[in-house]
Amino acid sequence: MTLYRSDQMGGMPTQISEFDNRSFVKKSQLACIHELKKRVQANKGVKTYNVLSMFVPLGLDETAVEEQLFIDLNTFGARRGDVAHRGLHAIMTLPDPKEDKILSERIISSLENFEAHLATATL
Structure with missing residues (x-):
């Protein structure tokens, strides 16, 4: 392109x-x-905008990417941003390690699928 x-x-x-x-x-x-x-x-982020701004110019069809990946990345990015930019004292509820582990594992799995898609896609 x-x-x-x-x-x-x-x-x-x-x-x-x-x-x-x-x-x-x-x-x-x-x-x-x-x-x-x-x-x-x-790029300093992990949200949908950050991912798409790097891959769409290469020809990525964003509709072929699992929507759950973007949902999870936005959730992860928001949680990370809360701690990184506002500090732990500004967070109303403490992170749940079990929930964060599940989210992280789901993101890793989705990223593996995303990587496989990139390897086979014609960009």
């Missing part, structure tokens, strides 16, 4: 000869790679 970004490419080529002169396709591909690297490096 080649992303077109006019601000970085100097405008869409209007003649065939401009493709060779500016290496339009190569520049477009490099711009896409650079943008994706920035997204991956800037």
